[in-house]
Amino acid sequence: MKKTIAVKVNGIERSAEVEPRTTLLELVRERFSLTGAKLGCDIQVCGACTVLLDGKAVSACSVLAVDADGGELLTIEGLAGEGGLHPLQRAFMEHGALQCGYCTPGFILTAKALLDEQPRPTDQEIRDYLAGNFCRCGCYREILQAVRSAAGR
Amino acid sequence: MRSFDYLEPGSVEEACGLLRQHRGEARVYAGGAHLTILMKQGLYRPRVLVNIKKIAGLREIRFDAESGLVIGALVTHREIETSAVVRRHFPVLAEAEREVANIRVRNVGTVGGNLASGEPLTDLSQIFIALEGRVEIAGPGGMRAIPVEELFVDFYQTSLQEDEILTKVVLPPPPARSGVCYVRFSSSSVVDKPSVGVAVRIRLQADRDACADARVVLGCVGPVPSRARGAEALLAGKEFSQELAERAGEAASRECSPVGDLRGSEEYKRAMVRTLVRRAAAKAWEQALGAA
Ligand SMILES: Cc1cc2nc3c(=O)[nH]c(=O)nc-3n(C[C@@H](O)[C@@H](O)[C@H](O)COP(=O)(O)OP(=O)(O)OC[C@H]3O[C@@H](n4cnc5c(N)ncnc54)[C@H](O)[C@@H]3O)c2cc1C
Ligand code: FES
Numbered sequence: 001m002k003k004t005i006a007v008k009v010n011g012i013e014r015s016a017e018v019e020p021r022t023t024l025l026e027l028v029r030e031r032f033s034l035t036g037a038k039l040g041c042d043i044q045v046c047g048a049c050t051v052l053l054d055g056k057a058v059s060a061c062s063v064l065a066v067d068a069d070g071g072e073l074l075t076i077e078g079l080a081g082e083g084g085l086h087p088l089q090r091a092f093m094e095h096g097a098l099q100c101g102y103c104t105p106g107f108i109l110t111a112k113a114l115l116d117e118q119p120r121p122t123d124q125e126i127r128d129y130l131a132g133n134f135c136r137c138g139c140y141r142e143i144l145q146a147v148r149s150a151a152g153r
Numbered sequence: 154m155r156s157f158d159y160l161e162p163g164s165v166e167e168a169c170g171l172l173r174q175h176r177g178e179a180r181v182y183a184g185g186a187h188l189t190i191l192m193k194q195g196l197y198r199p200r201v202l203v204n205i206k207k208i209a210g211l212r213e214i215r216f217d218a219e220s221g222l223v224i225g226a227l228v229t230h231r232e233i234e235t236s237a238v239v240r241r242h243f244p245v246l247a248e249a250e251r252e253v254a255n256i257r258v259r260n261v262g263t264v265g266g267n268l269a270s271g272e273p274l275t276d277l278s279q280i281f282i283a284l285e286g287r288v289e290i291a292g293p294g295g296m297r298a299i300p301v302e303e304l305f306v307d308f309y310q311t312s313l314q315e316d317e318i319l320t321k322v323v324l325p326p327p328p329a330r331s332g333v334c335y336v337r338f339s340s341s342s343v344v345d346k347p348s349v350g351v352a353v354r355i356r357l358q359a360d361r362d363a364c365a366d367a368r369v370v371l372g373c374v375g376p377v378p379s380r381a382r383g384a385e386a387l388l389a390g391k392e393f394s395q396e397l398a399e400r401a402g403e404a405a406s407r408e409c410s411p412v413g414d415l416r417g418s419e420e421y422k423r424a425m426v427r428t429l430v431r432r433a434a435a436k437a438w439e440q441a442l443g444a445a
């Protein structure tokens with residue numbers, strides 16, 4: 001049994017025929033060749049697979065692709081605009097908020113969802129919101145600084 | 154994940170009909186926070202997945218003085234956390250939600266799935282039981298309502314029939330002179346499932362000197378969330394003292410059956426129950442003193 005889904009991916013209307021068991025992560029990586037979202041834990045713990053579905057951070061590893069039908073998806077590849085890098089991307093570079101970069105797309109997208117909801121978060125709010133994203137290289141302090149500076153603080 | 158057929162009913166009746174038709178082979182799919190992981194691990198292998206998210210009318214959050222707070226089964230953790238209505242009438246719930254899982258799980262995980270999973274390491278059931286909550290359940294034969302505590306049977310087992318859907322949770326308006334407190338503790342990381350979660354509600358007598366009755370509900374320390382009846386009996390009719398709260402905690406720590414795991418040994422969890430009941434009882438009492 002296959003199902004055709006229509007999704008707006010990084011601003012572009014796309015469609016795909018998927019088996020219902022396809023995860024959102026398989027959809028973006030294998031069907032749309034958007035490999036910024038990574039597979040980490042596969043159990044909603046680490047955040048490496050984070051994408052924004054209708055503006056909300058979700059674990060692509062554990063959401064079915066059929067759930068994105070009719071929705072809007074933002075992956076890290078869609079973040080930079082005409083004017084170049086997104087302020088969060090620039091801030092992550094400037095503050096050295098990454099080493100290997102495996103966790104970075106997830107952190108940046110989660111931080112984007114936060115700033116969209118709450119443009120001037122406190123340090124505690126940033127920590128709480130990002131607590132579900134893991135960085136094995138341990139750049140937490142720099143990540144906090146980067147998000148703070150992207151929020152204009 | 155094994156292949157399955159995927160159905161999207163548009164109404165509760167249709168969904169129950171489909172569940173009945175595929176009895177034994179179908180599973181309800183809400184946020185999938187619990188389900189997809191178990192399916193990927195091969196622990197659940199449904200042949201049919203019934204997505205209930207297209208059903209209208211299961212997403213309401215509303216309060217009125219008669220029914221109390223109504224939370225539809227499809228309301229997400231995040232919606233409870235950020236709802237002004239919840240914050241106003243049951244701040245304890247909004248506060249607890251801030252500590253549930255992580256932002257991604259809260260964005261998709263629903264109240265219905267939280268309860269219907271029968272998963273013991275969760276937060277909401279304890280609070281709902283302390284608040285005398287009921288769940289409404291739809292089946293092919295119509296609706297039924299039961300107290301939240303009667304939903305749970307054993308680890309991952311609920312009293313929901315295979316063709317039934319949990320449609321809402323209803324929390325009656327808080328009684329006069331009552332206070333409620335939930336304390337949960339994660340022993341590994343802040344975003345981990347709770348190791349122990351304790352909810353206490355205290356209702357005071359008219360003169361506010363003594364406790365009229367208490368609900369002490371323990372979560373994560375047994376196959377199902379349960380009331381510590383001994384601790385409740387200790388509190389009823391008494392005036393507050395630190396010593397009384399301590400004794401209630403001690404009683405409760407003997408009334409649970411935790412299993413040792415990565416989140417703590419059995420002894421550790423009993424000690425946590427004792428401490429958390431003591432703290433929650435003191436806070437609930439203080440709140441009750443100031444309540445209308
Ligand atoms: C990393 C992680 C951390 C977590 N931490 C916490 C935590 O701290 N506290 C906590 O409370 N929970 C926690 N959870 C549990 C989390 O899965 C639930 O809280 C969530 O609400 C489940 O809802 P869902 O809609 O995703 O359920 P689903 O996965 O869609 O369904 C769960 C089960 O319930 C059934 N079901 C779903 N909805 C209904 C319905 N309306 N009627 C009948 N049956 C139904 C499904 O068939 C399935 O068997 C955590 C989960 C993860 C993955
Ligand atoms: S891979 Fe999805 S949360 Fe870790």
Ligand code: FES
Binds near residue numbers: 098100101135
């Ligand atoms: S930069 Fe390597 S995991 Fe975060």
